[in-house]
Amino acid sequence: MSVTLSIDAMGGDFGPQVTIPASLTCLQKNPNLKLIMVGDQTILNELLADALITFKDRISIQHASQVVEMDEPPQKALKNKKDSSMRVAINLVRDGEADACVSAGNTGALMATARFVLKMIPGIDRPAIISTLPSVFGHTHMLDLGANVDSSAEHLYQFAVMGEEVVKAVENIERPRIGLLNIGEEDMKGNEQVKAAAKLLENSSLNYIGYVEGNSINAGNIKVDLIVTDGFVGNVALKSIEGAAKMISTKLKASFSQNLLTKLAGLVAYPVLKLFKDSIDPRLYNGASFIGLRGLVIKSHGGADALAFETAIHLAEVEVGHDVIRKISERIEKALEQKVTE
Amino acid sequence: MSVTLSIDAMGGDFGPQVTIPASLTCLQKNPNLKLIMVGDQTILNELLADALITFKDRISIQHASQVVEMDEPPQKALKNKKDSSMRVAINLVRDGEADACVSAGNTGALMATARFVLKMIPGIDRPAIISTLPSVFGHTHMLDLGANVDSSAEHLYQFAVMGEEVVKAVENIERPRIGLLNIGEEDMKGNEQVKAAAKLLENSSLNYIGYVEGNSINAGNIKVDLIVTDGFVGNVALKSIEGAAKMISTKLKASFSQNLLTKLAGLVAYPVLKLFKDSIDPRLYNGASFIGLRGLVIKSHGGADALAFETAIHLAEVEVGHDVIRKISERIEKALEQKVTE
Numbered sequence: 001m002s003v004t005l006s007i008d009a010m011g012g013d014f015g016p017q018v019t020i021p022a023s024l025t026c027l028q029k030n031p032n033l034k035l036i037m038v039g040d041q042t043i044l045n046e047l048l049a050d051a052l053i054t055f056k057d058r059i060s061i062q063h064a065s066q067v068v069e070m071d072e073p074p075q076k077a078l079k080n081k082k083d084s085s086m087r088v089a090i091n092l093v094r095d096g097e098a099d100a101c102v103s104a105g106n107t108g109a110l111m112a113t114a115r116f117v118l119k120m121i122p123g124i125d126r127p128a129i130i131s132t133l134p135s136v137f138g139h140t141h142m143l144d145l146g147a148n149v150d151s152s153a154e155h156l157y158q159f160a161v162m163g164e165e166v167v168k169a170v171e172n173i174e175r176p177r178i179g180l181l182n183i184g185e186e187d188m189k190g191n192e193q194v195k196a197a198a199k200l201l202e203n204s205s206l207n208y209i210g211y212v213e214g215n216s217i218n219a220g221n222i223k224v225d226l227i228v229t230d231g232f233v234g235n236v237a238l239k240s241i242e243g244a245a246k247m248i249s250t251k252l253k254a255s256f257s258q259n260l261l262t263k264l265a266g267l268v269a270y271p272v273l274k275l276f277k278d279s280i281d282p283r284l285y286n287g288a289s290f291i292g293l294r295g296l297v298i299k300s301h302g303g304a305d306a307l308a309f310e311t312a313i314h315l316a317e318v319e320v321g322h323d324v325i326r327k328i329s330e331r332i333e334k335a336l337e338q339k340v341t342e
Numbered sequence: 343m344s345v346t347l348s349i350d351a352m353g354g355d356f357g358p359q360v361t362i363p364a365s366l367t368c369l370q371k372n373p374n375l376k377l378i379m380v381g382d383q384t385i386l387n388e389l390l391a392d393a394l395i396t397f398k399d400r401i402s403i404q405h406a407s408q409v410v411e412m413d414e415p416p417q418k419a420l421k422n423k424k425d426s427s428m429r430v431a432i433n434l435v436r437d438g439e440a441d442a443c444v445s446a447g448n449t450g451a452l453m454a455t456a457r458f459v460l461k462m463i464p465g466i467d468r469p470a471i472i473s474t475l476p477s478v479f480g481h482t483h484m485l486d487l488g489a490n491v492d493s494s495a496e497h498l499y500q501f502a503v504m505g506e507e508v509v510k511a512v513e514n515i516e517r518p519r520i521g522l523l524n525i526g527e528e529d530m531k532g533n534e535q536v537k538a539a540a541k542l543l544e545n546s547s548l549n550y551i552g553y554v555e556g557n558s559i560n561a562g563n564i565k566v567d568l569i570v571t572d573g574f575v576g577n578v579a580l581k582s583i584e585g586a587a588k589m590i591s592t593k594l595k596a597s598f599s600q601n602l603l604t605k606l607a608g609l610v611a612y613p614v615l616k617l618f619k620d621s622i623d624p625r626l627y628n629g630a631s632f633i634g635l636r637g638l639v640i641k642s643h644g645g646a647d648a649l650a651f652e653t654a655i656h657l658a659e660v661e662v663g664h665d666v667i668r669k670i671s672e673r674i675e676k677a678l679e680q681k682v683t684e
């Protein structure tokens with residue numbers, strides 16, 4: 001099946017310097033992939049001169065005269081940057097010319113623009129950001145990672161329903177195990193929203209396994225496929241984990257750099273340390289999906305390098321291949337019908 | 343200066359098996375330390391027979407006939423366990439017989455009991471849990487770690503005021519750098535409570551440096567001495583970091599256990615890996631302080647081993663030595679006077 005993606009070629013901390021090599025690698029790897037590179041056509045024409053020949057009709061350029069800055073307030077971007085690479089890339093999804101869009105641009109502006117251009121799936125109150133994190137069991141999906149603050153119980157429930165469809169599609173599992181992030185596993189723990197969301201989840205057809213704590217994201221006692229939480233909490237957890245990984249790798253490196261002896265030990269251990277480093281490489285987990293919208297938008301880390309951006313493009317290919325947005329929409333429609341019938 | 347601590351000898355997953363060896367090591371290390379071991383006197387008399395001779399008047403036993411279970415609901419413990427080792431240990435602080443209490447018991451029950459027995463410092467609405475986490479800059483203090491959910495802006499502000507006194511005392515720094523945990527560093531980010539708390543902190547005399555994100559706990563770009571957040575968020579962040587550290591060490595171990603060659607490399611690198619492991623040993627960060635109460639209670643991790651419990655006892659010694667509770671009380675009193683004068 002052919003997949004067409006629009007790439008915000010100018011987005012992220014490094015723009016075309018990263019988005020182009022990543023895009024070309026993906027085209028090379030997947031013969032069914034087509035890419036529309038969105039951005040300044042003078043710049044892109046020059047950088048893509050060879051690629052336009054090599055990949056012929058599988059790559060094209062769509063001009064956009066503006067770029068959203070990484071620290072630009074979302075509302076300003078929405079108002080003043082109607083011809084930004086980000087906005088034009090999302091327009092292509094709305095118009096059915098691309099199956100999904102990938103951007104490393106400013107998260108707030110990307111979410112605001114995606115929401116404005118694509119609109120919500122009817123029945124969903126708020127879009128959410130979902131991503132994959134490594135765990136001792138393989139990996140875990142988590143949402144919301146920062147689209148929402150102060151999520152109500154009903155919002156948390158909707159996140160679970162949408163997240164389940166993503167996990168089912170991407171992981172090819174029938175009934176993903178869903179946990180609700182809390183500060184204890186006992187019934188009495190947590191805030192009111194979480195307690196009320198637990199009731200909704202218990203009474204649903206979802207495979208809800210109960211409360212999970214922060215350590216369950218990476219290394220709980222039992223496997224959980226999907227962790228549901230408010231965007232404030234999810235974002236803090238995600239970034240806390242990033243900080244912990246960075247501190248640990250800094251200290252590991254420092255331990256091997258102390259003196260000649262430790263450096264020699266490091267040389268001997270190098271192949272093993274390299275394997276270890278690769279096994280927790282955050283670039284292999286880059287890419288978060290905005291869900292709840294009538295079109296798929298994948299957000300890459302702003303500081304992504306080519307390998308990381310490649311991972312985000314690959315995530316878009318997989319989710320388009322599994323028709324995630326249609327599945328979420330159908331699921332929500334069914335849920336709404338049930339509500340009306342009840 | 344002599345310090346007297348009451349030890350909940352029966353608390354935690356392992357009870358006297360852990361609390362006694364840790365206590366004896368501390369007595370050995372600090373000749374100015376006195377301990378009151380609280381628990382079943384038949385058990386303690388037998389286990390402490392030698393110690394009662396070695397340390398003479400520096401160790402004593404206070405009988406308590408009950409033990410609070412690790413999963414016992416706080417309200418039940420409060421009602422039915424009036425002679426628990428936890429309760430009696432806290433009573434000793436209230437009665438001025440101990441300067442602080444250390445317990446590895448059930449957090450919820452410990453907090454409820456401490457609050458009930460010791461009462462709040464006038465002017466403080468809610469107690470908070472503060473602890474130290476390792477960072478690339480040394481370490482960072484963070485509160486609240488789970489005593490409160492749904493903290494208001496005023497609560498967050500009070501946490502900052504109390505936390506500052508702890509950091510000043512323990513770290514011996516004049517004006518600790520205080521950050522407010524948020525999901526972005528820009529002004530517009532975050533929920534209403536956090537935005538309102540930022541205003542209160544900006545207008546205070548505290549050394550407030552602005553919003554910090556989750557990665558700043560362990561590895562931010564700038565040093566922050568104290569991170570302030572709601573207990574739900576703080577607890578999730580703390581446990582997410584625990585999970586990340588566990589996953590990473592599991593993967594590191596697995597990398598060196600793959601085959602004979604990697605095992606040999608591990609043997610060569612062993613001294614370095616050991617140093618590294620020690621540098622991130624969570625047992626050296628065990629112990630959280632309950633603050634906002636009219637007496638000091640230190641909570642140890644329930645699963646603490648003797649070394650970890652020793653760290654918690656040491657934390658109590660330091661905070662008592664620096665008269666943290668009196669300093670917080672005076673500070674709050676002054677702040678209240680100012681409010682009245684304004």
